[in-house]
Structure formats: structure tokens, C-alpha cells
Amino acid sequence: MNNDAIRLHHVSRRYGAGGNAVTALDQVSLSFPRGTFTAVMGPSGSGKSTLLQCAAGLDRPTSGSVTVGGTELTELSETGLTLLRRARIGFVFQAFNLLPSLTAEQNVALPLRLAGRRVPKARVREVLAQVGLGDRARHRPTEMSGGQQQRVALARALITRPEVLFGDEPTGALDSQTSHEVLALLRGMVDREGQTIIMVTHDPVAAGYADRVVFLVDGRVNGELVGAGADDIAARTTKLETGASRPQSAPTSSEALPC
Numbered sequence: 001m002n003n004d005a006i007r008l009h010h011v012s013r014r015y016g017a018g019g020n021a022v023t024a025l026d027q028v029s030l031s032f033p034r035g036t037f038t039a040v041m042g043p044s045g046s047g048k049s050t051l052l053q054c055a056a057g058l059d060r061p062t063s064g065s066v067t068v069g070g071t072e073l074t075e076l077s078e079t080g081l082t083l084l085r086r087a088r089i090g091f092v093f094q095a096f097n098l099l100p101s102l103t104a105e106q107n108v109a110l111p112l113r114l115a116g117r118r119v120p121k122a123r124v125r126e127v128l129a130q131v132g133l134g135d136r137a138r139h140r141p142t143e144m145s146g147g148q149q150q151r152v153a154l155a156r157a158l159i160t161r162p163e164v165l166f167g168d169e170p171t172g173a174l175d176s177q178t179s180h181e182v183l184a185l186l187r188g189m190v191d192r193e194g195q196t197i198i199m200v201t202h203d204p205v206a207a208g209y210a211d212r213v214v215f216l217v218d219g220r221v222n223g224e225l226v227g228a229g230a231d232d233i234a235a236r237t238t239k240l241e242t243g244a245s246r247p248q249s250a251p252t253s254s255e256a257l258p259c
């Protein structure tokens, strides 16, 4: 069986046409093996969100191929894409996007309800316990801290047992201690349950929880760091932001080139 949860092959995404055209992604090829945690970093406008959206089936590439566990997304209809996202993909964003009138357990059950599926109460409790909120099932978002709300959002993303969990700055609205708690949870899901996670972040400390960090510059992959700590990641991002590493330099021992 293919061991990649997601594969992008020569993916390009252009917005607009003529003189106003923007190439947000330019021939990006990347593989995300199952059970790994990848951070995506790069300067503002380098294509991180576009990469996430194309990989998650929220946006369609202009050219190239995206496969989720062997399913070619570019061949799916809109309905097919929606069904695939609902069943096989989870999302957490910087904004928690919880419904304020619903309790934690009702928020967590929402994706199943929207899909017209049965909501096993035990599963809702299980996933809330998994994020350390077993005792908060009946609380509403306003009765919870930011970190707790993000953990409810995480439980909501996990209720369907997604093959891939995408995070777009999931700790962007949290203080450093709370960020650590959420990132440690994500790390534990990869290590204990083999969850695949792909997370866009600007924060080298957050990226340090990942197994590898993929860097984008001007819509292209500009190398990656494997097993790096926050200091090395910060040094690399500073270089990218000042343009010092363009064009790409030869990889060092802890670096690997994209496949």
C-alpha cells in the first residue's frame, strides 16, 4: 500500500490572468508520509495557505496532481471533493470557529451531524478525553479558555478519524504555554496514533514540534529541515526572509531536498 497520506506532483496554482496573474504555487512536488508531522513555513505570500488549500481539496490546482491516499483529487467533482474532505480530512485554524450556542460535545459532534451520520456519544466523549477535556463536555465556548476552545476545535477535527489533519496557524491566537499544550497534543497524536499532520506556521517554536519543515519561497519549495530544533528553523526563516538563501544553497547534513 502507498505509504504517502498526500502527494503533490508538479502542482501549480495561478490566480488571475494576463498582466495581473499571480503564480502562488509553481511546480510543487511533495510527499507527506503517513504518521508524520510536517510544518510548512516561508515568508508572507510564499504560497503556504495555497499549498494547504490545494493539498486539502479546498482549492483546485491550475495544473498538476494531488492524491490523498491514492485518490486523485483533481478528477473529483465538487460533490466528490466535499465528501472526501468530510470523511478523510480534518482542519484546525487560528480562529477556533466554534458555535457559541453549542456545548463542547455538540460542537464536536457537528461534522457528523452535517454529514447526516449517527453521532455515537461514546465517540464524542472519547475524542474530548483525547484532548484532555473529558470533564468539559457540557461547557460552552464562552466558559472556556482559548487553549481549551482550540482543543474542542481539535476534537471536532478528529471526530471523523481523518487520514490527514491540516492546521493553518493553529496556535497563532494562543500564548506560549497554551501553544505548547496544543502542540504537545498534536505531537502525541502522531507518535501514539500514527496521525498525519500538515501545519502551516510562522512560528519556529511551533515548527520545532514537527518531524520536518518544508520551506516555500515565491511558490516553490526551497528545501527542508528534518528533525531540526527551533533555533535552526528560526535561522533558516531569517535567511529566507532576507533573501540570503535564494537561489537555494547546497543542503547540509540535517537538510534534505524535496522528492
Ligand SMILES: Nc1ncnc2c1ncn2[C@@H]1O[C@H](COP(=O)(O)OP(=O)(O)OP(=O)(O)O)[C@@H](O)[C@H]1O
Pocket: 015, 016, 022, 023, 024, 042, 043, 044, 045, 046, 047, 048, 049, 050, 051
Ligand atoms: N484568491 C486570490 N487571488 C489572487 N491572488 C491570490 C489569492 N490568494 C492568494 N493569492 C496570492 O498568491 C500568493 C500566495 O498567497 P498565500 O496566501 O498562499 O501565501 P502565504 O504564504 O500563505 O502568505 P501569508 O503568510 O501572508 O498568509 C500571494 O502573492 C497572494 O497575494
